[in-house]
Amino acid sequence: MTDETATKPEVTMEEIVALCKRRGFVFQSSEIYGGLGSTYDYGHYGVLLKQNVKNEWWRAMLQDRDDIVAIDSAILQHPRVWEASGHLEGFTDPLVQCLGKCKKRWREDHVREEQLGAADAEGEITCPECGGELTEPRQFNLMFKTHMGPVEDAGSVVYLRPETAQGIFINFKNFLQFSRRKPPFGIAQVGKSFRNEITPGNFIFRTREFEQMEMEFFVPPAEAEKWHQHWMAERMRWYTELGIRPSHLRLRAHGPDELSHYSSATSDIEYLFPIGWSELEGIANRGDFDLTQHAKHSGEKLEYFDQATGERYVPYVIEPAAGADRAALAFLVDAYDVEEVEGRKRTVLRLHPRLAPVKVAVLPLVSKEGMPERAREIFDQLRPLMQAEYDEGGSIGKRYRRQDEIGTPWGVTVDGQTLEDGTVTLRDRDTLTQERVPADELPALLLKKLSEPWKSPKLG
Ligand code: ATP
Numbered sequence: 001m002t003d004e005t006a007t008k009p010e011v012t013m014e015e016i017v018a019l020c021k022r023r024g025f026v027f028q029s030s031e032i033y034g035g036l037g038s039t040y041d042y043g044h045y046g047v048l049l050k051q052n053v054k055n056e057w058w059r060a061m062l063q064d065r066d067d068i069v070a071i072d073s074a075i076l077q078h079p080r081v082w083e084a085s086g087h088l089e090g091f092t093d094p095l096v097q098c099l100g101k102c103k104k105r106w107r108e109d110h111v112r113e114e115q116l117g118a119a120d121a122e123g124e125i126t127c128p129e130c131g132g133e134l135t136e137p138r139q140f141n142l143m144f145k146t147h148m149g150p151v152e153d154a155g156s157v158v159y160l161r162p163e164t165a166q167g168i169f170i171n172f173k174n175f176l177q178f179s180r181r182k183p184p185f186g187i188a189q190v191g192k193s194f195r196n197e198i199t200p201g202n203f204i205f206r207t208r209e210f211e212q213m214e215m216e217f218f219v220p221p222a223e224a225e226k227w228h229q230h231w232m233a234e235r236m237r238w239y240t241e242l243g244i245r246p247s248h249l250r251l252r253a254h255g256p257d258e259l260s261h262y263s264s265a266t267s268d269i270e271y272l273f274p275i276g277w278s279e280l281e282g283i284a285n286r287g288d289f290d291l292t293q294h295a296k297h298s299g300e301k302l303e304y305f306d307q308a309t310g311e312r313y314v315p316y317v318i319e320p321a322a323g324a325d326r327a328a329l330a331f332l333v334d335a336y337d338v339e340e341v342e343g344r345k346r347t348v349l350r351l352h353p354r355l356a357p358v359k360v361a362v363l364p365l366v367s368k369e370g371m372p373e374r375a376r377e378i379f380d381q382l383r384p385l386m387q388a389e390y391d392e393g394g395s396i397g398k399r400y401r402r403q404d405e406i407g408t409p410w411g412v413t414v415d416g417q418t419l420e421d422g423t424v425t426l427r428d429r430d431t432l433t434q435e436r437v438p439a440d441e442l443p444a445l446l447l448k449k450l451s452e453p454w455k456s457p458k459l460g
Helices: 013-022 044-063 079-085 108-116 165-169 172-178 221-241 289-298 324-335 371-382 396-406 416-421 439-451
Strands: 026-028 040-042 068-070 092-097 105-107 138-141 145-147 157-159 185-194 209-219 249-253 265-273 276-287 304-306 311-313 316-323 336-341 344-349 360-364 388-390 410-414 423-428 434-438
Touching: 013 026, 013 324, 013 336, 040 044, 044 068, 044 185, 044 209, 044 221, 044 324, 079 157, 079 165, 079 289, 092 108, 105 108, 165 185, 165 209, 165 289, 165 316, 209 221, 209 324, 221 249, 221 265, 221 276, 221 316, 249 276, 265 324, 276 289, 276 324, 289 316, 316 324, 324 336, 344 396, 360 371, 360 396, 371 388, 371 410, 371 416, 371 439, 396 410, 410 439, 416 423, 423 439, 434 439
Parallel strands: 068 185, 360 388, 360 410
Antiparallel strands: 026 040, 092 105, 092 138, 145 157, 185 209, 209 316, 249 265, 265 276, 276 316, 304 311, 336 344, 410 423, 423 434
């Protein structure tokens, strides 16, 4: 930790939830029926933001390097996958229930951490809600179970995947054969995962249905440590290049008691969420655990044979595993800002332009003859290039406030002068500067701005 490391969050979760609802980013799911525990629906701007997060992840994995390929595997997999992976036996959390008034269920390790300072601390814990006595812990499996086909018997049980990673391991052989790759190389996947979390909460931080962005990087065993270091640095870089302030981001190595059943070393990238420092992404050295297990359970050989050297080995795996929803939340929190401009409060999302749901808003100043038409022309020029929005409703101040709250980096106003000399006003979300530029130059200018490195104005 450096001196500059932040110690307390600057925005509350309530403020983020309120903005997300007000501006149509995220809603409680099934709201008209009273809501369904910890499930959320993404609205228009939420979809665009999360899509941008996923696109940036794909860009970093596929486009910016040439040693990773993509996969999209099925959510439902053979039940033996989960036997081999250890999830049937080991993907559990310790569940305790209140014997007092409220009867609520809790994760024992979380309560211990909260009340005794560490997840494995010895000592008495009580119900965080009503102070009641708690039951002895029992191991609760987090996988959602369902049945495949019309008969609901033991033979038809399948699980909704609790992580995307296994879909990659079970395809390892296909990729060796068909994409002609040799270690070190990676397979990347983005998709939904499901966990029957005991205590979901904190908005989209912990839900029972969420999206993961996972990449399994297969390496010669002797190079595993080197690649683990590489991926920790790369993933930290990804977040900071997309605008997360370094003071709000840290790497924390797991202690021996914290390691998952498959991992020989894991470090978490943590962000200073409104709930305190919490995991954003895990970067694990999974060793040869998964390929060895699947080879044992399936009878298939899952190893690499190097024809040049005659060497045969089971690759080790380095896995950066991130959550798309959790990352979107971190970007929202980091971007949230309130300032006073000319005596009025302005709420603004200072998102990296590439993450911003809308890049540019085209706003005719008044509906004077010819102005909306000219503004629409400009809008039509920009929209094939980037997500643009046209808005002619309400006062210009109100329209800007709306765009600020959804994080639109540039506003183009079309006014009387536009009709005379073809120039428009280009407003910058962060500096609030307004410059006059020829409308015809906008497409090239904005594309250039979008491709430039960006740093959060909150850094000063
Ligand atoms: P946690 O300790 O928060 O439960 P984990 O260590 O179990 O997370 P991993 O299995 O490493 O999480 O999953 C990788 C990433 O997937 C996490 O860093 C997080 O971003 C995301 N993720 C995991 N569980 C959830 C969830 N219930 N809701 C939203 N995102 C999640």
